[in-house]
Structure formats: C-alpha cells, structure tokens
Amino acid sequence: MTKDIFVYIETRQNIVAEVSLQLLSEARKLKGQYAEKGMNHDVVAVLPGYQIENLTPILFRYGADKVILCEHEKLKEATTQHTTKVLADVIRHCQPDSVLIGATVIGRDIAPRVAARVDTGLTADATIIEVDMTSDTSLLLVTRPAFGGNLFGTIVCPNHRPQMATIRPNVFEKIEKEANQGEIIRFETELDATDWVEILKREVQQAKANDIAKARIIVSAGRSMVKHMDLIRSLADTLHAEVGASRGLVETGVLGKDVQVGQTGKTVRPLVYIACGISGAVQHTAGMDKAECIIAINSDPNAAIFQIAHVGIVGDAVTILPKLTEELNKILN
Amino acid sequence: MKIVVLMKQVPNTTEMLIDAKTGTLIRTGVDSIMNPDDTSALEAALKIKDANGAQVIVITMGPPQAAGMLRECYGRGVDHALLISDAAFAGADTWATSNTLAAAIKNVNPDLIFAGRQAIDGDTAQVGPQVAERLNIPQVTYVSKIVEVAKDHIIVKKHYEDFDETLKVSFPCLLTTLEQLDHLRFMNVTEAWGSFDKPIETVNNQVLQLKPSDIGLKGSPTQVRKTFTRPVSSEVKLIHGGSEEAIRAILSTLAPYIH
Numbered sequence: 001m002t003k004d005i006f007v008y009i010e011t012r013q014n015i016v017a018e019v020s021l022q023l024l025s026e027a028r029k030l031k032g033q034y035a036e037k038g039m040n041h042d043v044v045a046v047l048p049g050y051q052i053e054n055l056t057p058i059l060f061r062y063g064a065d066k067v068i069l070c071e072h073e074k075l076k077e078a079t080t081q082h083t084t085k086v087l088a089d090v091i092r093h094c095q096p097d098s099v100l101i102g103a104t105v106i107g108r109d110i111a112p113r114v115a116a117r118v119d120t121g122l123t124a125d126a127t128i129i130e131v132d133m134t135s136d137t138s139l140l141l142v143t144r145p146a147f148g149g150n151l152f153g154t155i156v157c158p159n160h161r162p163q164m165a166t167i168r169p170n171v172f173e174k175i176e177k178e179a180n181q182g183e184i185i186r187f188e189t190e191l192d193a194t195d196w197v198e199i200l201k202r203e204v205q206q207a208k209a210n211d212i213a214k215a216r217i218i219v220s221a222g223r224s225m226v227k228h229m230d231l232i233r234s235l236a237d238t239l240h241a242e243v244g245a246s247r248g249l250v251e252t253g254v255l256g257k258d259v260q261v262g263q264t265g266k267t268v269r270p271l272v273y274i275a276c277g278i279s280g281a282v283q284h285t286a287g288m289d290k291a292e293c294i295i296a297i298n299s300d301p302n303a304a305i306f307q308i309a310h311v312g313i314v315g316d317a318v319t320i321l322p323k324l325t326e327e328l329n330k331i332l333n
Numbered sequence: 334m335k336i337v338v339l340m341k342q343v344p345n346t347t348e349m350l351i352d353a354k355t356g357t358l359i360r361t362g363v364d365s366i367m368n369p370d371d372t373s374a375l376e377a378a379l380k381i382k383d384a385n386g387a388q389v390i391v392i393t394m395g396p397p398q399a400a401g402m403l404r405e406c407y408g409r410g411v412d413h414a415l416l417i418s419d420a421a422f423a424g425a426d427t428w429a430t431s432n433t434l435a436a437a438i439k440n441v442n443p444d445l446i447f448a449g450r451q452a453i454d455g456d457t458a459q460v461g462p463q464v465a466e467r468l469n470i471p472q473v474t475y476v477s478k479i480v481e482v483a484k485d486h487i488i489v490k491k492h493y494e495d496f497d498e499t500l501k502v503s504f505p506c507l508l509t510t511l512e513q514l515d516h517l518r519f520m521n522v523t524e525a526w527g528s529f530d531k532p533i534e535t536v537n538n539q540v541l542q543l544k545p546s547d548i549g550l551k552g553s554p555t556q557v558r559k560t561f562t563r564p565v566s567s568e569v570k571l572i573h574g575g576s577e578e579a580i581r582a583i584l585s586t587l588a589p590y591i592h
C-alpha cells in the first residue's frame with residue numbers, strides 16, 4: 001500500500017523556496033487528518049540539488065519527518081530535464097501516496113512532465129487541500145480556481161497514485177515545530193550527460209527591488225488611481241508599506257506586472273491590504289483575500305471589494321488619501 | 334522548417350457571470366475567443382515564417398465549432414489547420430489531452446511546437462509540458478521573447494518571478510508563450526477571403542487509433558468532484574459619511590499594525 005506525502009523542495013542558490021516550507025507545514029496538517037482516520041502518513045521532503053545537505057534542518061523544522069536527499073552535479077540548477085528525471089525516479093521507487101509541488105514558474109514547468117512520466121493526475125495551482133474524511137481511502141480533495149477565478153473546482157484523483165498537485169505560493173502558512181532533525185535518505189540516480197537547454201544569460205529584472213509577496217502592509221491601487229500614484233506612494237512610504245496594483249492599473253503601464261495582485265499576478269498575504277479604487281473582481285480578490293485585515297476605499301457603494309473588506313470606506317480616494325497620510329505622519333512622528 | 338501551434342478556443346471568461354441562484358457559470362451569450370496566450374504563440378510562428386520561411390500548422394482539439402477559430406488562423410497566413418474532434422476525446426483532463434495532441438503531432442513531425450502558457454478556462458498550464466513529455470523533447474515554458482532562430486536551434490528569453498534567462502535549445506522542442514510575447518496580426522484581406530475555401534482536416538480517433546483508456550473522460554486520472562462559486566460575506570463595516578469619519582475608521586483599524 002502506498003502512503004506518505006512527498007513535498008518537492010525547490011531551491012535557488014542554496015536557499016529553500018518559501019513555498020516549499022509552506023507545503024511541508026500544510027502536509028503536516030494533512031498528516032493530522034490522516035491520523036484521525038487511523039492512517040499513518042509521513043511527510044517526506046524530496047530535496048534535489050548539489051552540496052545542499054546543510055538545508056535539511058530547516059526542512060525538519062517546518063514539518064518533514066524524513067528527507068530524501070538527491071545530490072548530483074547536474075542538479076545545481078532546477079532544470080526541467082534533470083529535475084523531472086529525479087522526481088520521477090524517486091516516485092517510481094518510493095511509491096508515495098501524494099506529491100505536492102509549489103506552483104512557481106519552476107514547479108509548474110516540472111510537475112506536468114513528472115505527472116505525465118509516471119502516468120498520474122495533476123491538479124494545477126491549487127489553493128485548498130484536504131483529506132476526504134467521508135471515504136476510507138487516502139483520497140485528497142484539491143480545490144482550485146478556474147475560469148479566471150469565476151468558479152472553483154474540487155479535483156480528485158481516485159484511481160492513480162501518487163495524487164499530485166501544484167499549490168499556489170503564500171496560501172498556506174509555514175509553521176515551525178520543535179524538532180530540527182530526522183531521517184535522511186540518500187537517493188542516487190543517473191542523469192543524462194548532455195543538457196537539453198543551455199543557459200546563456202541570467203538577468204535580475206530591474207524594477208524588481210521589493211517583493212510585494214513578503215510585505216507586511218500593501219497599499220494597492222486600481223485603474224482609477226493612474227493619475228494619483230503620488231498619493232498612493234506617500235501613503236505607502238509613511239506606512240513603510242509596498243505598493244501593489246490591480247490588473248486594471250498595471251494595464252495603464254504606470255506600474256510593472258511584478259506588483260500585480262491576483263489570479264494572473266501574485267498571491268499576497270500581508271497583515272494589512274489597503275485597496276484604493278479597486279473594484280474587487282474575483283480575479284483580483286483571489287490574490288489577496290487571505291490578508292489579515294482588508295481596508296477598501298471605493299466611491300461605488302456596490303463595489304465587489306466591499307464583500308471581502310473588513311472596513312469599507314465609500315468615498316473618493318483622491319480626497320481621503322492625502323488627509324490620511326497627513327494624520328498618519330502626525331501619529332508616527 | 335515545420336512549426337506546429339497548439340491553439341484552444343475558450344470562453345471569454347472576462348464576460349462570464351455567475352447565476353446567483355444556482356451558483357453556476359452562465360455560459361450562454363459568452364463568446365468564444367482564441368486563448369490569449371495562444372495568440373502570441375501563433376504570431377511568433379508567423380514571424381518565423383516571414384523571416385526564415387516555414388510551414389505553419391495549427392492544431393486544436395475541441396468540438397466542431399472550433400473550426401471557426403481555425404478559419405481565422407488561415408486568415409492570418411497559416412498553411413494548414415487540423416481539428417482533432419471526436420466524442421471519444423471529450424471530457425479529457427490534461428493527461429488525456431496531451432496524449433491525444435501528441436499522437437496527432439507525431440504524424441506531422443514538426444521541428445518546433447508552440448503552445449500558449451495557459452488556457453484561461455482551465456488555467457492549468459500543463460498541456461504544453463505534457464505534450465513535450467509524450468514526445469520526449471525539450472521544452473521551455475514562460476517564453477517572453479524570441480531572440481534568435483537558427484537552422485538547428487532557437488534562442489529565447491524565459492520569464493521567472495524575479496529574473497529572466499536567455500536559453501538556447503535545439504530542435505525539435507516545445508515552447509510555451511506568455512501573452513506579452515507578441516500581438517497577433519490582423520487578418521489579411523486576401524487571406525481572409527481565401528480562408529473560407531481552405532480545407533480544415535478533421536482528425537478523429539479512427540485516424541489516431543488511441544486506446545479508450547488513454548483519451549477523453551475515461552482516460553483522465555483527475556475528476557471534478559464539485560464546482561462552486563465564492564461565498565459572499567456581508568460582515569463588512571461600511572463607512573459612508575465624510576472623510577473625517579473615514580479617516581478615523583482607517584486609523585483605528587491600522588492602529589494595531591503600526592505601533
């Protein structure tokens with residue numbers, strides 16, 4: 001019988017991707033749900049890379065019971081070709097019950113190929129994952145948005161194992177546990193000597209100074225703020241916040257796509273999200289509705305954003321924002 | 334050089350509304366469009382044809398009405414269009430879709446395959462990589478720019494969350510494109526007229542001869558258990574009043590987070 005939840009650990013330059021830690025912690029919750037059903041699933045971190053054994057303690061700390069360490073010079077970079085091979089080999093050899101992969105650019109590149117190679121189902125870009133408590137199987141219920149966020153679907157993979165899913169970054173919290181050690185299993189595999197793809201150049205995107213995905217407070221602007229970005233920026237500066245945006249605003253070109261929040265942008269989970277002149281289309285709210293506190297300013301009392309806001313201000317952002325910044329400056333200085 | 338472009342006709346999800354009573358999507362009256370990412374894939378293929386000479390073949394799997402989209406492709410200078418359509422292919426998830434598309438592509442034997450990164454109905458971004466896997470060829474996903482096309486390889490720019498890579502990959506290979514890569518050209522008047530006479534080759538499973546367990550709903554490892562729309566909460570505290578009142582409300586809400 002297959003058991004165990006495998007989590008693919010994505011790394012870049014010897015740093016574990018946040019989403020991988022979030023998935024380890026979430027897998028631990030699934031382990032708890034399985035335990036309620038009398039099933040014993042371990043959380044296993046699959047770590048491909050080169051000279052990366054030093055990364056194992058953090059994996060145990062955020063939820064792994066075991067780590068499968070796959071070290072090979074060819075795994076220095078997370079390439080499609082070699083990472084797919086390693087993951088498929090690990091899956092064939094260990095027969096896990098499920099495999100979770102972060103829905104990053106790398107994860108969404110590799111996961112479909114792995115699923116095709118081991119001939120199983122893959123659910124894309126999921127936001128909720130839970131154990132089916134109504135059956136006596138180990139079935140997972142994996143929920144994801146579709147149709148541009150208009151509809152949600154719960155997807156199951158009843159007759160194939162492992163059950164695979166890519167999961168959106170920042171929808172789950174990472175949770176520390178006491179232990180930072182456990183069993184390390186080394187997995188050796190043969191990799192092609194020739195590379196399919198040659199990396200000629202790597203450039204950091206210029207506009208990419210700050211990462212809204214990590215911000216504590218986000219001041220976010222909608223299309224109507226296109227001529228008033230100075231108001232948005234000074235509020236953000238006062239609050240030491242990052243500036244985010246709806247697609248409506250990004251389409252005007254005043255801000256780059258890297259600050260777009262939502263279905264086709266980033267998922268954010270700040271403490272405070274201040275939505276200024278944002279209508280609240282599902283494609284936008286899909287990326288920010290997990291914020292602890294949502295403050296929305298919109299002149300239309302029927303704006304959809306008010307359905308998810310904790311505090312809704314019906315009014316003109318252009319008059320409210322400068323006064324708000326002024327008051328905050330008084331308090332903070 | 335032979336280039337295949339995988340294109341999908343999708344409902345325009347921007348126009349979609351939810352039936353508040355049943356909680357289901359209202360599909361009637363929603364028009365079908367070319368999937369946005371696929372339009373840039375098609376333009377990339379046509380640009381290569383313009384510059385280097387190539388035969389561009391569009392392949393779609395879908396119901397008979399997808400032929401309309403293929404006619405529009407002819408109107409833009411595509412050389413051949415294939416409609417993969419059979420009741421047996423219906424209800425396919427990405428695993429079964431890619432099996433079917435890969436089988437059709439094998440008969441064409443292209444040097445280069447383009448797909449869109451993601452279709453706006455399913456939003457999976459899985460079909461491209463899974464087709465590449467079935468064909469056992471390299472892939473580059475999230476392509477934001479074509480840098481150079483040579484006889485035996487292509488150089489492209491790939492877009493990650495916070496950096497870009499320039500990559501060289503030999504033919505045959507598969508690329509998935511981002512919508513921002515390019516804008517699809519308008520239909521050319523003469524080609525548009527001609528497009529109505531051009532044959533659309535329909536391929537069913539008598540041609541492809543795939544096992545029932547590898548295609549359609551039956552061949553799909555994943556199943557949709559249920560669908561639902563976002564529940565609406567009404568707990569919001571709405572402040573109408575003037576800006577004084579608004580600012581007071583915001584300040585007291587922010588207080589715990591800024592001290």
Ligand SMILES: Cc1cc2nc3c(=O)[nH]c(=O)nc-3n(C[C@H](O)[C@H](O)[C@H](O)COP(=O)(O)OP(=O)(O)OC[C@H]3O[C@@H](n4cnc5c(N)ncnc54)[C@H](O)[C@@H]3O)c2cc1C
Pocket residue numbers: 147148221222223224245246247248249260261262263264265266276277278279280281282283284287297298299300303315316317318346347453
């Ligand atoms: C497949 C797909 C993916 C998408 N992905 C995303 C995504 O990732 N992120 C995203 O944001 N969108 C996304 N969208 C677009 C989304 O559907 C909306 O079109 C978009 O979010 C609207 O942006 P907006 O609210 O800024 O603009 P608008 O819809 O133009 O709304 C402007 C709002 O500002 C209010 N307003 C105007 N003036 C003022 C003022 N002076 N003071 C206060 N309020 C004012 C108006 O009442 C209105 O509610 C996607 C769409 C599709 C189809």
Ligand SMILES: Nc1ncnc2c1ncn2[C@@H]1O[C@H](COP(=O)(O)O)[C@@H](O)[C@H]1O
Pocket residue numbers: 339340341368370371392393394395427430434447448449450451452453455456457458459460461
């Ligand atoms: N039925 C189909 N016919 C042709 N191409 C498809 C089909 N489904 C998906 N594709 C291609 O695969 C890409 C990704 O689709 P998806 O995995 O559904 O998000 C699309 O942009 C298309 O290029």
